[in-house]
Amino acid sequence: MEGKGDRDNRDGLNIGVRSFLIAIGIIFILMVATYVLTLVVPGGEYARIPDASGNMVIDTETGFHYTEGGIPLWKWILSPILVLGAEGSGMIIAIIIFLLVIGGVFNSLTVCGMMNYMLGKIVDRFGSVKYRLMTVLVFFFMALGSLVGSFEEVIPMAPIVVALSVALGWDAVTGVAISLLATGCGFAAGIANPFTIGIAQSLAGLPMFSGMWLRALSFVLIYALLLWFIRTHAKKIERPADSSGSGIEYKQDARMDKGLRVFVIIIGIGILTVLSSGFIKALQDYTMIIVALMFLTAGIAAVLISGTGLKELGRTFLNGMITIAPSILMILMASSIKYTMTEAKILDTLLFRAEQMAGGMSKAGVVLFIYAICLVMNFFIASASAKVFLLIPIIAPLAQIFGINMQLAIVAFAYGDGFSNVFYPTNPGLLITLGLSDVSYGEWFRYSWKFQTLNLLLTSAILMFGLAVGYQ
Numbered sequence: 001m002e003g004k005g006d007r008d009n010r011d012g013l014n015i016g017v018r019s020f021l022i023a024i025g026i027i028f029i030l031m032v033a034t035y036v037l038t039l040v041v042p043g044g045e046y047a048r049i050p051d052a053s054g055n056m057v058i059d060t061e062t063g064f065h066y067t068e069g070g071i072p073l074w075k076w077i078l079s080p081i082l083v084l085g086a087e088g089s090g091m092i093i094a095i096i097i098f099l100l101v102i103g104g105v106f107n108s109l110t111v112c113g114m115m116n117y118m119l120g121k122i123v124d125r126f127g128s129v130k131y132r133l134m135t136v137l138v139f140f141f142m143a144l145g146s147l148v149g150s151f152e153e154v155i156p157m158a159p160i161v162v163a164l165s166v167a168l169g170w171d172a173v174t175g176v177a178i179s180l181l182a183t184g185c186g187f188a189a190g191i192a193n194p195f196t197i198g199i200a201q202s203l204a205g206l207p208m209f210s211g212m213w214l215r216a217l218s219f220v221l222i223y224a225l226l227l228w229f230i231r232t233h234a235k236k237i238e239r240p241a242d243s244s245g246s247g248i249e250y251k252q253d254a255r256m257d258k259g260l261r262v263f264v265i266i267i268g269i270g271i272l273t274v275l276s277s278g279f280i281k282a283l284q285d286y287t288m289i290i291v292a293l294m295f296l297t298a299g300i301a302a303v304l305i306s307g308t309g310l311k312e313l314g315r316t317f318l319n320g321m322i323t324i325a326p327s328i329l330m331i332l333m334a335s336s337i338k339y340t341m342t343e344a345k346i347l348d349t350l351l352f353r354a355e356q357m358a359g360g361m362s363k364a365g366v367v368l369f370i371y372a373i374c375l376v377m378n379f380f381i382a383s384a385s386a387k388v389f390l391l392i393p394i395i396a397p398l399a400q401i402f403g404i405n406m407q408l409a410i411v412a413f414a415y416g417d418g419f420s421n422v423f424y425p426t427n428p429g430l431l432i433t434l435g436l437s438d439v440s441y442g443e444w445f446r447y448s449w450k451f452q453t454l455n456l457l458l459t460s461a462i463l464m465f466g467l468a469v470g471y472q
Helices: 004-008 017-040 073-077 079-085 089-111 114-148 158-167 172-189 194-203 212-237 254-276 281-305 310-324 327-343 347-357 363-380 384-401 406-422 428-437 441-468
Strands: 044-046 048-050 056-058 064-066
Touching: 017 073, 017 327, 017 428, 017 441, 044 347, 056 384, 064 347, 073 079, 079 089, 079 327, 089 114, 089 281, 089 310, 089 327, 089 428, 114 158, 114 172, 114 212, 114 254, 114 281, 158 172, 158 428, 172 212, 172 406, 172 428, 172 441, 194 384, 194 406, 212 406, 212 441, 254 281, 281 310, 327 347, 327 363, 327 428, 347 363, 347 384, 363 384, 363 406, 363 441, 384 406, 406 428, 406 441, 428 441
Parallel strands: none
Antiparallel strands: 044 064, 048 056
């Protein structure tokens, strides 16, 4: 173990400058493209009415009408700021606070030596069976996404998995895949995802979480594909565990062990609470808050037990928040894309044009078209629940017109909503994780597009299978 003086000099949390600048550049290009779109697409709106729960949904009887659109240039320029006062800004603010907590806690854990000690202990225990560990971790993160709809909630765990991946002889990209990519895949498979399947089935008048067998089959097949994909890459680039100068030297320390036990117990309570949200509906709106509080409590407790004083804890926590603060700009810029389209009233117009394109298609074509619509809309609207209320009132009558079972249409919706969360540069969760992991978006794109392509083929085949067997 290093002494206190050594720990003071240790590098803390760090956001890769190159990764950050690339992400900012990509998002700015998308912002410009969105503004250009507002100049050529006319404004339009669907009529909306409140449903039984008070949520505003599209009134399919009244339908769509064109209206005056466009957005002033000054409003587009200020959109990353104005988005904080727009509808849905509460979630953006919650993500920002969540991010600052993560930054503070991780920096404190790193500087006090707890992160390296924890990683060293795991490498010492599982270094010889690391591919078994990978198998378990991928399943664990997929299950979190599929059973309780976790996504942003796993961000605090992703940097730990990334650091572990490097220590085990893999790379940072592998760590992001094991954690966030697996969670996104589970979220899309949606065995019991309350934010996509649960809400969508309720809006469509179906029993919540009914028709589970096809989604469970999806989970198994996607898990097999993902695990194969991650292992194949890991085998190509692997080094012997901790032989690359990662600086992790494990030597048992009673004080560190005590701090680590406390950290694991508190985080475990947080994970169990999130898992219970799948059965306790009242918890579903607070999972991000629960994870943030548990992670904050676990981090502070572990750092203090390790021997760090309150003053030093405060200093490292504040430094971590300052270090990660630039990522807030990425979140605001990415969120401004939806804001621009909503203010210019072109979002409904694009949706209406897409709906018109479905005319004359076969049943198979319509199912895949629903999948495609959701993939496109997910680029602009990251929130799963927001897309449910926007798209399901359109998808439901579309499915009825073409004689497609609503269960299958909802699976197509879930696929379109989930997988691209870990691919599109407009998703705040992906941007935060890549920044924390010092992985550039370009590097992530080059790695993950191959999986996304294979997965698109697999999930399209599953949808065709569901259509062929009359899934309901």
